[in-house]
Amino acid sequence: MAVPFKQIVVYIDGSESSMTAIMYAIKLAKEHDSSLTAVYVINTRALSELVKAGIFVAVERDEYLRDLAQDADRYLNHARRLAEEKGLEIETVKAEGTVHVVVKELLKSKEADLLVLGGITDIRSRREELASETDRMMRTAPCPVLVVRDDDDIWFEFEA
Amino acid sequence: MNVLDVLDKDLVKVPLLSSDKRGVIVELVDTLVKARGYSPQQGEQILDAVLARESLGSTGIGNGIAIPHAKSDVIEQVTMVLGISRLPIDFDSPDGEASRIFFLVLAPSKQASAHVELLASIARSCTSKIFRRLLEQARDSEEVVHLFME
Numbered sequence A: 001m002a003v004p005f006k007q008i009v010v011y012i013d014g015s016e017s018s019m020t021a022i023m024y025a026i027k028l029a030k031e032h033d034s035s036l037t038a039v040y041v042i043n044t045r046a047l048s049e050l051v052k053a054g055i056f057v058a059v060e061r062d063e064y065l066r067d068l069a070q071d072a073d074r075y076l077n078h079a080r081r082l083a084e085e086k087g088l089e090i091e092t093v094k095a096e097g098t099v100h101v102v103v104k105e106l107l108k109s110k111e112a113d114l115l116v117l118g119g120i121t122d123i124r125s126r127r128e129e130l131a132s133e134t135d136r137m138m139r140t141a142p143c144p145v146l147v148v149r150d151d152d153d154i155w156f157e158f159e160a
Numbered sequence B: 001m002n003v004l005d006v007l008d009k010d011l012v013k014v015p016l017l018s019s020d021k022r023g024v025i026v027e028l029v030d031t032l033v034k035a036r037g038y039s040p041q042q043g044e045q046i047l048d049a050v051l052a053r054e055s056l057g058s059t060g061i062g063n064g065i066a067i068p069h070a071k072s073d074v075i076e077q078v079t080m081v082l083g084i085s086r087l088p089i090d091f092d093s094p095d096g097e098a099s100r101i102f103f104l105v106l107a108p109s110k111q112a113s114a115h116v117e118l119l120a121s122i123a124r125s126c127t128s129k130i131f132r133r134l135l136e137q138a139r140d141s142e143e144v145v146h147l148f149m150e
Helices: A017-032 A043-054 A058-085 A100-112 A132-140 A153-158 B022-034 B042-053 B114-125 B129-137 B141-149
Strands: A006-012 A034-042 A090-097 A112-116 A145-148 B012-016 B060-062 B067-073 B079-089 B099-107
Touching: A006 A017, A006 A100, A006 B099, A017 A034, A017 A058, A017 A112, A017 A145, A017 A153, A034 A043, A034 A058, A034 B114, A043 A058, A043 A090, A043 A145, A043 B114, A058 A153, A058 B114, A090 B129, A100 A132, A132 A145, B012 B022, B012 B141, B022 B042, B022 B067, B022 B079, B022 B099, B042 B067, B042 B099, B060 B114, B099 B114, B129 B141
Parallel strands: A006 A034, A006 A112, A034 A090, A112 A145, B012 B079, B067 B099
Antiparallel strands: B079 B099
């Protein structure tokens, strides 16, 4: 029998919903005997926008860049620990750039057949500039996307 | 994360009553302290963090907007307080224009990603001159929230 998903990529950004997504992705990868990659993208585009807009001074940009790099390590390590708990090998990728662009490139290079995301919020505005990075990833991904709702049941089931 | 994820009617103050830069920051922090039930000591800690950041360089960004911000572990989640002033306040903006729209953004130190995304979202959402004009003319907090939700 063919495996439905051979190469799964899960996007994490440190939000609670992305932590739920990683749990779901680990269970899914285990179930389907798939390869799993967790990606964290340091949003250097947003940092550049903040400096350009005059919101960040240079010293602040450097400080936040370090904070974001530490966040990336922390959350990717967390993903690795969760996968190890379930006896699953996981590849972790720390990247920099415009989030949805970097994720799209990664999906292509990995020939991923599924992107797992958390954190899709309700549509509350028609204004494009208020779309989130997760919305943009969903729209631009070259493969199917699975949106995981932040749900306590997933945490309970994972920890069971 | 974007503006809509943190926009809360209870954290919008229209109009602000202060007439100078420090007063506006104090008023925005005070709005947060009252709405979220922080203690006076916690309020002081938040204020100190915002003023310390402000001492590095003004967060007045031009076009009548200022975005004072800071990291503070008093705060549990990334938080935004929005204030509109009827009178233009000198915020040392690079274009020399006084400010009427103020976003106070606070985040715990371990939520750098959400903090950065929110600040960028605020900058993007205020690029429209018409939108800024509508915000400046908003009568109350409900109207401000409505403008973002349109």
